[in-house]
Amino acid sequence: MITINSLVKHRRKQEILSGISFKARPGRVTGFLGPNGAGKSSTLRILLGLDRATSGSALINGKPFAELDNPLTRVGAALDGAGAHRMRTGRAHLCWIARAAGLPRARVEEVLEITGLTNAAGKRVGSYSLGMGKRLGMAAALLGDPEILVLDEPVNGLDPEGIRWIRTFLRTRAESGNTVLLSSHLMGELAETVDDVVIIKQGQIVADGTLAEVIGKHPTLEEAYFALTTEYPGENV
Amino acid sequence: MKVSFNRRLLRIFAAELEKLATLPTIRFNLMAAFMLNLVLAAAFTSAGLQGAAGTQAILNTGLASMEYLQTGFIVLGVLSACSEYTGGQIRTTLTVMPWRGLLLSAKLLVLALVTVPAAFIIAGSGILYSFFMMKETAAGIEIGTVISSLTGATGYLTLTTLLSAAISIVLRRSTPAMVVLLSYYFIVSPLTMGILPGISHYFPDRAGYYMYTPFTFAEADALTALQGTGLSLSWTLMFISAAIGLYRRRDA
Amino acid sequence: MRAFLAELSKLFSLPGIWLACGIGAFAPAVIAVLDSIAQKEDIIAGVSTRLPEAGYIGLAVGVQGVIILGVLAVSSEYSTESSESGGGQQIASSLTVVSSRLHFLLAKAGAVTVISMLQCIIAITAVVPATYLILGEYTPLFEWPKLIGAVCYWTFTALLAFGITVITKNGIVPLAVLIMNSSFVSISFLLSKVTKLALYLPDRAGIDMFMSLSESILSPFTGALVMFAWVGVLFSAAIVVILKRDVAS
Numbered sequence: 001m002i003t004i005n006s007l008v009k010h011r012r013k014q015e016i017l018s019g020i021s022f023k024a025r026p027g028r029v030t031g032f033l034g035p036n037g038a039g040k041s042s043t044l045r046i047l048l049g050l051d052r053a054t055s056g057s058a059l060i061n062g063k064p065f066a067e068l069d070n071p072l073t074r075v076g077a078a079l080d081g082a083g084a085h086r087m088r089t090g091r092a093h094l095c096w097i098a099r100a101a102g103l104p105r106a107r108v109e110e111v112l113e114i115t116g117l118t119n120a121a122g123k124r125v126g127s128y129s130l131g132m133g134k135r136l137g138m139a140a141a142l143l144g145d146p147e148i149l150v151l152d153e154p155v156n157g158l159d160p161e162g163i164r165w166i167r168t169f170l171r172t173r174a175e176s177g178n179t180v181l182l183s184s185h186l187m188g189e190l191a192e193t194v195d196d197v198v199i200i201k202q203g204q205i206v207a208d209g210t211l212a213e214v215i216g217k218h219p220t221l222e223e224a225y226f227a228l229t230t231e232y233p234g235e236n237v
Numbered sequence: 238m239k240v241s242f243n244r245r246l247l248r249i250f251a252a253e254l255e256k257l258a259t260l261p262t263i264r265f266n267l268m269a270a271f272m273l274n275l276v277l278a279a280a281f282t283s284a285g286l287q288g289a290a291g292t293q294a295i296l297n298t299g300l301a302s303m304e305y306l307q308t309g310f311i312v313l314g315v316l317s318a319c320s321e322y323t324g325g326q327i328r329t330t331l332t333v334m335p336w337r338g339l340l341l342s343a344k345l346l347v348l349a350l351v352t353v354p355a356a357f358i359i360a361g362s363g364i365l366y367s368f369f370m371m372k373e374t375a376a377g378i379e380i381g382t383v384i385s386s387l388t389g390a391t392g393y394l395t396l397t398t399l400l401s402a403a404i405s406i407v408l409r410r411s412t413p414a415m416v417v418l419l420s421y422y423f424i425v426s427p428l429t430m431g432i433l434p435g436i437s438h439y440f441p442d443r444a445g446y447y448m449y450t451p452f453t454f455a456e457a458d459a460l461t462a463l464q465g466t467g468l469s470l471s472w473t474l475m476f477i478s479a480a481i482g483l484y485r486r487r488d489a
Numbered sequence: 490m491r492a493f494l495a496e497l498s499k500l501f502s503l504p505g506i507w508l509a510c511g512i513g514a515f516a517p518a519v520i521a522v523l524d525s526i527a528q529k530e531d532i533i534a535g536v537s538t539r540l541p542e543a544g545y546i547g548l549a550v551g552v553q554g555v556i557i558l559g560v561l562a563v564s565s566e567y568s569t570e571s572s573e574s575g576g577g578q579q580i581a582s583s584l585t586v587v588s589s590r591l592h593f594l595l596a597k598a599g600a601v602t603v604i605s606m607l608q609c610i611i612a613i614t615a616v617v618p619a620t621y622l623i624l625g626e627y628t629p630l631f632e633w634p635k636l637i638g639a640v641c642y643w644t645f646t647a648l649l650a651f652g653i654t655v656i657t658k659n660g661i662v663p664l665a666v667l668i669m670n671s672s673f674v675s676i677s678f679l680l681s682k683v684t685k686l687a688l689y690l691p692d693r694a695g696i697d698m699f700m701s702l703s704e705s706i707l708s709p710f711t712g713a714l715v716m717f718a719w720v721g722v723l724f725s726a727a728i729v730v731i732l733k734r735d736v737a738s
Contacts, residue, residue: 011488049335050328051488066335070240075332083329085260085320092259093329100252100333102244125324140329277679284682304674308665315661412505412564415664416557420512423672424550428520431527 001026002047002148002181007056009042009203016042018203019056024181024196026147029174031194031211032183035229039203040183041080044152048077060148072101076141077150082133083140086126090117090136093125094143101144111139116162130157138166149173151182155189167193187222197221201229246343249334253347262316270309271359277302278363282370296386298371299364300449303390306359307442310352310394311418314401317348319411327489337485341406345477348402349395356394360449361387382451389449389462396473400441403473403480444468492587492596496562499583500600505561513554513608513643518615521547525623532627543629544620545700548639549671551612552646555605556667559650562601564660590731598651598724605647609640638698638709645695645716646671652723656730691719 002024009017017039024030034040045051047058049065060068060075068074084093094108112118115135120128128136134157141149149170155163170193174180184190190197197214199207206228207214211221218224257263281301321327334340364387405414422442430437437443438460447465460468500506521544528543566580587593613636621628646667653663670676670692680687687693688706697712707715 045328045488048328048332050331052486065332066337068335071335072333077328077332079325079328081325083325085323085326087261087320087323088259092255096252096255096259097329097333099255100248102240102248277676280680280683284679305669305676308669312661312665412557412561412660412664413508415661416508416512416553416668419664419668419672420553423669423674424516424520424553427673428523432523 001061002030002150002179003057003059003062004043004047005057005059007043007046007058008054009039009046009051010054011042016203017046017053020200020203020205021056022198022205022208024179026179027174027177028195029170029180029182029193030196030198031190032181032198032200033185033187033190033225034183034200038200038229040200041152043200044077044079044150044181044183047150048075048079070101070144072097072103072144072146074144074146075148075150076144076146078134078137078141078154079152080156082125082128082136084125084133084136086124088125089122090125090128090132090139091121093136094121094139097140097143103143107143111142114142115139116165131159131162134158135162147177148179149181151180153184154182155184155186163189187220187225191221199225199228245336246339249336249340249343250347252334253344254351256320257317257347257351260316260320262320263313266309266312266316267355267359270306270313270355271362273309274302274306274359274363275366277305278366279370282367296364296383296451299367300360300386300390302363303360303393303449306363307394307397307422308419309359310356310398311401311422312415313352313355314348314398314403315405315411315414315418318402318405319409319414322409331489338481341481341484345399345402349399352395352398353391356391356398357387360390360394385462386449386451389466392466393445393448393469396445396469397442400473400476403476406480407483439468441469441472444472492592493599495586496596496600497603499565500558500562500604503561503565505565506558506604509554509557509561510604510608511554512557513551513605514611514615516553517547517551517612518619519547520551521545521616522619522623525620529623529627532624542700543624543627544616544631545635545639547616547620548609548612548642549696549700550673552643552671553668554608554612555643555647556650556664556671558605558608559601559647560654560660560663560667562597562651563654564658567658591728594655594728594731598648601647601651602644605644606640609643612643613639634709635699638713641713642695642698642716645691645720648720649691649723652720652727655727656723689715691716694719 004020004022006019006021007017008015008019020039020043022030032040032043042051043058046053047060047065057064065071065075082093084090091108091112094111095105098105098108109118112121115138117132117135117139120132125133125136134154138151138154141151154166154170158166167189170180170182174195182194191211194211196210197207198205199214207224215221215224218227278299278301281298321330330340331337364383401414401418404418405411408414408417426437426440426442429440430443438447444460444465447460448462448469451462524546525543532543566583567578584590584593587596613631617631650663650667653666654660657663675692677687677690677693680690681693685706694707694712694715697707698709698716
């Protein structure tokens with residue numbers, strides 16, 4: 001369970017988030033949508049303890065991220081990019097993460113296999129393509145077999161095969177009772193994967209509910225999204 | 238399952254050690270420092286062979302390259318600290334180990350553990366080289382003085398590395414960190430030595446100088462090795478605490 | 490020409506370049522002043538051996554500004570040190586905009602040359618009055634040929650930094666080597682005590698353009714030629730490297 005509670009973030013004089021609240025529940029895939037710069041990444045970064053909130057809280061099972069006992073086994077996170085040093089090999093990157101969480105080395109080979117990186121594991125991260133970097137990020141997130149997944153743009157840069165894999169993978173994770181929170185721009189893709197939708201615009205939540213509730217009278221999620229995020233939302237709602 | 242504090246610390250150590258070991262630039266930097274130091278030791282030895290004799294000459298020539306050698310260790314500190322900020326690795330690090338104060342202290346401790354043997358071997362090889370080249374002229378070398386100088390040199394290089402790492406953590410990017418550190422060590426410090434000789438003793442690098450220069454060779458108003466060590470250590474600890482304070486507080 | 494202007498605007502949009510320009514403009518004057526203060530007593534007493542260096546030392550040691558400029562101009566293209574970027578390097582965009590790599594490199598070098606010349610001229614206009622301020626009537630003459638030599642020295646140094654960084658793709662090595670070597674504890678100076686050949690190293694030869702040190706054997710003009718030859722060699726190497734290299738690697 002992820003609970004975001006009236007989160008406010010100021011950066012210099014700008015207000016990035018102005019008191020947003022929503023929940024991501026176990027057993028469901030929650031999609032987090034919004035235009036570029038709306039505050040999606042900032043929310044996820046605060047949730048993961050990377051940035052500090054000006055006020056409000058972002059809790060994981062009722063605790064702030066930094067108070068988790070062994071975070072890797074509770075929360076798997078993949079933000080934009082691989083999150084790895086260019087000069088290391090993919091395997092070396094996963095190995096130090098495994099060490100930090102006290103996981104056996106065999107687990108590294110397992111996640112390499114799951115994400116289809118076994119053949120590229122000995123290459124430097126700097127030589128990876130965008131999609132391979134994404135897969136490496138996913139591999140790191142899955143390393144601790146966590147009950148909660150937080151993914152920023154997980155399908156960005158993936159090939160069609162990878163996209164389909166992510167979709168079925170996230171569905172099975174959620175159906176076995178795990179929590180999945182993912183941000184994305186790809187409406188069509190999202191509509192097929194998520195159960196709940198949260199839409200953010202200029203640091204404020206403009207829609208929060210199940211997929212059906214958010215789509216409402218609109219024909220598709222995409223239509224609903226544009227109605228909610230364009231300048232004059234009154235016309236369509 | 239509750240993870241005990243000791244086990245957590247041990248895991249952070251292991252992870253940070255593995256990070257250092259799998260970064261090819263660190264290895265390359267240490268090897269380059271080793272070889273360049275030998276070249277410099279050779280240069281100093283052949284420049285200094287004329288006339289001088291005894292333990293003092295051997296130590297002086299063996300340690301004369303320290304001023305250049307410290308660059309290698311400044312780079313080591315910068316590389317190891319700034320590597321976190323390449324390719325967004327810091328996000329991974331902090332989501333796996335969100336205890337920032339503990340993490341940074343452990344990271345610097347691991348860096349120190351790697352630096353001590355490296356500094357000992359590299360500085361020692363320089364002294365050893367000049368010893369072999371000059372032993373005909375040296376009348377009975379005092380092993381005690383050599384050992385204390387070498388220990389001081391190792392300590393100084395380690396503290397320099399940690400200080401550079403602390404400043405790099407604050408600055409996050411390698412280029413500004415290099416510019417700040419190199420301008421201080423090579424421009425500002427020598428200049429102030431000419432102008433404010435009284436105060437410049439207390440600067441981190443000048444104080445560190447007395448860690449490896451035997452007391453008897455130094456000028457009259459010099460610090461003892463112990464005073465130098467204390468001052469140098471306090472500077473380093475001060476910068477480290479500032480870095481940890483900032484690191485805990487700021488957005489990654 | 491368009492590529493050249495693009496490179497100029499790219500450089501001026503980097504905050505680091507402004508820092509480099511600041512250092513380049515003021516550091517020499519500060520160094521000249523501090524060194525003059527330290528030397529003043531000796532100079533007035535007439536026992537200083539370094540009188541002809543006064544002031545010029547600022548221009549010799551204060552080249553950090555252009556070193557940073559040359560390094561940053563290239564390393565910014567390869568930079569990945571950002572918590573946001575997923576490893577994207579600007580060089581890929583740069584080379585798709587200016588398709589000829591040779592033009593790209595020449596335009597960039599042109600921008601670096603122009604900025605470093607300007608920096609040096611500003612630095613000189615700061616150093617000369619600053620030295621007069623401290624030394625007054627004892628100030629050695631600032632002669633035009635020497636000042637032009639200093640401008641050449643700065644420009645060549647910037648281009649050396651530029652060329653080395655193209656080859657290493659990373660700013661750390663050229664910064665360490667060049668800043669250390671231009672400082673008070675120069676390696677070339679040490680090597681020159683071992684072998685006279687070290688006097689032909691670029692920084693030693695370059696310094697002969699505007700300072701006459703006791704051990705130097707080159708005339709200002711040959712010094713300029715030697716340093717220019719170094720720049721030429723490194724630059725050719727940089728061109729070969731950038732033409733052959735895969736951009737992403």
